[in-house]
Every structure is written in C-alpha cells, then in structure tokens.
Amino acid sequence: MKNMLKCAAVMALGAALIFPGTDTEAAAAEPAATASQSPNCVVMKFSDDTRYKGLESDERFAELVMEKLMDSGRFKLQTQKPIGKDMEEMLYNERRQEFVDAKRAIESGDLSAVFEGQAFKDEMANTLSTADKGQIVASAVTSRIGKESNAEYLIHGTIVNLGKGTWEDTDFKSGTSLAATVLQNIPGLGLFGSIGGGLLRNANKVDTGFGVIVDMRVIRAADGEVVWNQRSQVRVKKTKNLNVPLYSKNSAALNETDYVKALDKAAQEVVKGMVKDLDEHKLFL
Amino acid sequence: MRRNKWMAAAVLGAFTLCLPFNMASAGKLDAYRNMLAQRNCTISYENITPAEREHNRDSSNLSATFGRMSTPPLYTHKGYKGMVVMQGEDRYVETNYGDYSKCQLKKGSDVYDFKREVKKGKETWKSFDGKATVVASEFQPEKELLYGESFGTSDVSRLLGVMLPKDRIPAGQPVYNYVGAGNLPNGQSYEDYKASSAAGLEAVRYYFDGTKLVRIASASYSRNGAGQLVGRKCILKIMDFSGTPDSSKLSMPAGLKAKSLQK
Numbered sequence: 379m380k381n382m383l384k385c386a387a388v389m390a391l392g393a394a395l396i397f398p399g400t401d402t403e404a405a406a407a408e409p410a411a412t413a414s415q416s417p418n419c420v421v422m423k424f425s426d427d428t429r430y431k432g433l434e435s436d437e438r439f440a441e442l443v444m445e446k447l448m449d450s451g452r453f454k455l456q457t458q459k460p461i462g463k464d465m466e467e468m469l470y471n472e473r474r475q476e477f478v479d480a481k482r483a484i485e486s487g488d489l490s491a492v493f494e495g496q497a498f499k500d501e502m503a504n505t506l507s508t509a510d511k512g513q514i515v516a517s518a519v520t521s522r523i524g525k526e527s528n529a530e531y532l533i534h535g536t537i538v539n540l541g542k543g544t545w546e547d548t549d550f551k552s553g554t555s556l557a558a559t560v561l562q563n564i565p566g567l568g569l570f571g572s573i574g575g576g577l578l579r580n581a582n583k584v585d586t587g588f589g590v591i592v593d594m595r596v597i598r599a600a601d602g603e604v605v606w607n608q609r610s611q612v613r614v615k616k617t618k619n620l621n622v623p624l625y626s627k628n629s630a631a632l633n634e635t636d637y638v639k640a641l642d643k644a645a646q647e648v649v650k651g652m653v654k655d656l657d658e659h660k661l662f663l
Numbered sequence: 664m665r666r667n668k669w670m671a672a673a674v675l676g677a678f679t680l681c682l683p684f685n686m687a688s689a690g691k692l693d694a695y696r697n698m699l700a701q702r703n704c705t706i707s708y709e710n711i712t713p714a715e716r717e718h719n720r721d722s723s724n725l726s727a728t729f730g731r732m733s734t735p736p737l738y739t740h741k742g743y744k745g746m747v748v749m750q751g752e753d754r755y756v757e758t759n760y761g762d763y764s765k766c767q768l769k770k771g772s773d774v775y776d777f778k779r780e781v782k783k784g785k786e787t788w789k790s791f792d793g794k795a796t797v798v799a800s801e802f803q804p805e806k807e808l809l810y811g812e813s814f815g816t817s818d819v820s821r822l823l824g825v826m827l828p829k830d831r832i833p834a835g836q837p838v839y840n841y842v843g844a845g846n847l848p849n850g851q852s853y854e855d856y857k858a859s860s861a862a863g864l865e866a867v868r869y870y871f872d873g874t875k876l877v878r879i880a881s882a883s884y885s886r887n888g889a890g891q892l893v894g895r896k897c898i899l900k901i902m903d904f905s906g907t908p909d910s911s912k913l914s915m916p917a918g919l920k921a922k923s924l925q926k
Binding site for chain 2: 478489493497538611
C-alpha cells in the first residue's frame with residue numbers, strides 16, 4: 379500500500395513537470411485575444427414586457443448583463459453603460475409614416491401596395507419583442523445607432539415574464555413514486571409495504587421562488603438582422619416545502635433580495651449562453 | 664307600351680351588369696368557405712408572425728377566445744403551428760409550439776382541454792393539471808354565438824372566421840367585405856377582403872397557387888392606449904386545407920382518459 383502511494387506521488391510530480399501550466403497560460407491569454415478580435419458592440423436599453431414596469435427590472439437587468447459581459451472579457455463594448463435610447467420607441471417613430479400610408483392605401487382599395495410591399499416580407503419582424511433569428515428590424519434605425527456608437531452589433535434584451543411561483547420538484551416526485559412501487563411489491567412486506575408505499579406516493583416537495591424569463595438578441599447594425607437570439611428561463615429557489623405524512627416543513631416568504639438574485643442569475647445564464655455561442659462561432663454572423 | 668318595354672329592358676340590363684360584381688366574390692375562396700361552413704375539413708398551418716404579449720403592459724381586455732390567455736409564458740412571442748379538424752359537431756384544435764401543444768377536443772357537448780409535452784424526447788399527453796384523465800367541460804354555444812367560433816389563437820380564429828358565410832358572423836363582430844382579386848408576378852393569385860369598425864381597420868389577402876390556398880396575410884391598423892396609430896401584420900402559411908377530416912384527431916390520444924359529462 380505504501381509503495382503504491384509513493385508511486386502515485388512520483389507520477390503526479392512527473393506529470394506536473396512535463397505539463398507545467400501550459401493550459402492555464404493559454405486560458406489566461408485567450409480572453410484578452412478574443413475580446414480584441416470580437417466586433418464592436420453596444421448594449422441597448424432593454425424592454426420590460428411584464429406588468430411590473432415600476433420595478434425598473436429592464437434597467438437593472440441591462441446593467442447586470444453589461445457587468446457580466448465586461449467581466450467575461452470576451453466582448454468589445456463601446457460604452458460603459460447601456461445606451462439610453464429606447465429602441466422600441468425609435469422603431470415605432472420610423473414606422474409611423476408607413477402605418478399612415480398603409481392605412482390610406484387600404485382605405486382607397488390599393489391593398490397590393492401593403493401586402494406586396496417591403497414591410498410585409500416574411501423576414502421583416504413585426505416588433506422588436508417578436509423578432510426571431512434571421513428577421514430584420516428597421517435597418518434605418520439600427521444603422522443610425524451603429525454609426526453614432528461606432529458599433530457593429532447591438533445587444534438588446536426583453537424581460538418577458540417575472541414573478542413569484544411555486545413548482546413541484548418532479549425529480550423528488552419521480553424518486554418517491556419509484557420507491558413506493560418497489561416497496562409495495564416486495565414479497566413478504568404485506569400490509570406494511572402497502573401502507574409505506576402509499577405514504578411515499580403522497581409525499582411531495584414544492585419549491586417557492588422567483589422566476590424570470592428573458593429574451594436576448596444580437597442585431598447587426600448595418601442591416602438590422604437579428605443574428606442571434608436566446609430565451610432563458612431562470613428560477614431561483616428560495617424555500618422548500620416538504621410534505622410527507624406526519625411531517626411538513628415550510629419556509630418564509632420571498633423578498634427583494636430574492637428578486638435581485640433571480641435577475642442576477644438570469645444575467646449570468648444569458649452571458650454564459652453568449653460566450654458559449656461566441657466560442658462556437660454562432661454569435662456574430 | 665313601347666316606353667315600358669324600354670324601361671324594362673334598361674332595368675334588366677342594369678341588373679345583368681350588376682351580377683358579375685356579386686358573383687366575383689364567388690371565387691377560389693368559396694371552396695374553403697364551404698368546407699368550413701359544412702364543418703368537414705382538416706386545416707394545418709404555421710403562424711410566422713406571433714402576436715405581442717397581451718395582459719401585461721396595460722390592457723385588461725379579456726377575451727373569450729380559446730388560447731389567448733393561458734399560453735405558458737415560455738412560448739409567448741414565438742411562432743407556432745396549428746391544426747383544426749372538424750367533422751360535424753366534433754372539432755379538434757391544436758396550437759403547437761414544438762415541445763408543447765395546447766389541444767382542445769370537442770365531442771358533441773363535451774369539451775376536453777389537454778396538453779402535449781415533449782421532455783427528453785418522450786411525448787406525453789396530460790390534462791392541464793398534469794393528470795392522466797381529462798374531465799370534460801360543457802360546451803357553451805352562447806360563447807361562440809357572441810364571439811365567433813374558436814379555431815385556436817385569436818389571430819387564427821379571426822382569419823379563418825373571415826371566410827365563413829356572413830350569416831355565421833356574430834352580431835357586433837366586424838364583417839369583411841370582398842374588395843377584389845388579381846394575379847401576382849410569381850404566378851399566384853389572390854382575393855382581398857376588408858373590414859372597418861370602431862376597433863380599427865383590417866385587410867386580409869388570401870393567396871392561391873392555382874386553386875390551392877397557400878397563405879393568408881392580414882394587415883390591421885388601430886389606435887393604442889396613447890392614441891398612436893399602430894399597424895400589425897399576421898401571416899399564416901397554409902400547409903393543408905382539405906375537405907377530408909383527419910379522424911385520428913377526433914378521439915383522445917393514447918394514454919389519456921376522458922371523463923365525460925354524459926351519463
């Protein structure tokens with residue numbers, strides 16, 4: 379036994395000598411190299427599609443995403459803060475005359491001017507929040523922002539849903555259901571197995587916490603094309619309500635700290651997804 | 664006497680001239696109108712222009728249309744595919760988001776609402792509360808008399824509903840009038856309809872490849888809460904619209920039990 383341990387220590391030392399931190403040096407060099415190679419980006423003012431606009435979740439979330447993008451060292455951001463311009467408002471202003479002209483055309487009976495026009499092409503997005511990958515938002519607006527900010531890509535997010543919720547731990551449920559089946563089928567246990575199995579089958583574990591659903595998109599400024607988008611759903615579990623017969627444990631209510639944690643976790647998930655797709659050359663097309 | 668004959672001829676001539684304008688609406692859409700009106704059809708489509716989320720920013724406008732309010736948030740703003748199968752009083756409506764579908768099966772006066780989920784490659788059918796048995800709710804004909812028949816989301820219900828004969832349009836709902844028809848440079852043809860109401864203005868174009876309905880597009884314009892004119896488009900790609908009901912959809916999926924209200 380002692381000889382085996384000595385042998386293992388010698389082999390480990392040999393490996394350290396042969397491979398003296400090469401990977402670490404490469405990893406340390408890579409982020410800086412990638413950031414300088416990535417195109418110029420700006421983070422736009424985000425949108426909030428929830429009922430809770432008073433919470434200013436969009437601003438908070440945008441700042442968290444910006445912070446994590448900067449911390450990753452992988453993105454060449456042109457500003458230190460999200461750009462304050464409201465893209466949705468800018469897009470609406472750009473299209474206002476188009477709506478007036480289209481309404482007039484329909485009223486006069488010239489429907490082809492509308493249906494066969496540029497705005498009706500499949501690739502033209504209805505709105506920013508419904509724009510999918512490959513679709514185009516108003517290029518006049520995106521290219522203007524891009525020129526003003528010296529950015530090739532605009533990063534925009536939408537908070538789609540935000541709220542407190544409860545959800546059953548389905549893994550716990552699957553486990554107890556399986557255990558119940560086994561217990562009820564063990565020969566010889568008889569009534570004990572039947573009762574025990576029944577108790578297990580009725581046990582459940584319900585988590586409470588904050589949930590956030592966000593959409594992130596990267597838009598090429600020159601032509602307004604959405605080159606990347608991702609929807610992330612994040613849950614931050616705060617409390618665990620365990621209910622088995624003869625025992626239950628319920629925890630306290632949620633607070634603002636939990637809400638901020640949920641936004642922070644969502645920002646982490648989003649940036650993690652962006653870095654992953656950046657590495658796989660799927661982010662900037 | 665001669666004068667009366669001339670007058671009669673003039674009236675008859677004017678009437679004959681008017682006929683083509685009325686009969687022009689008896690175009691390619693009629694075949695599809697009849698399938699819907701006779702409730703014998705299978706329709707399969709894809710909506711590539713999902714609606715913006717409602718009931719969150721400002722509106723408290725409730726709607727009786729199936730599918731508008733209870734789509735899980737994870738699927739909002741996402742395109743979807745759908746299916747409508749009708750055979751007499753039976754009807755199946757599905758809105759499919761890929762790994763999740765909302766389904767409704769109407770069998771006589773029983774209405775079953777359930778969902779389809781795909782997790783880790785495995786497809787399961789359950790009631791909305793996660794059970795393997797779906798309890799029927801009672802069909803409410805007055806709801807459809809007031810708001811129109813439901814074919815899925817509000818966009819799909821409205822665009823298919825435009826095709827129905829005018830006597831099937833509920834009182835108070837916009838009536839879409841035929842505007843005209845024509846041909847497109849790509850070889851397709853179209854028929855246009857338009858409606859105007861206090862809620863706004865909408866035009867709908869039905870595209871045909873030969874006599875086959877391939878696409879429905881709508882452009883609607885209304886004022887938002889701030890008084891701004893906003894426009895919205897909706898495009899349905901029609902994959903199938905036939906007069907043969909897919910009977911496999913008019914019964915409960917395997918593994919899902921139904922509890923009827925009928926005794």
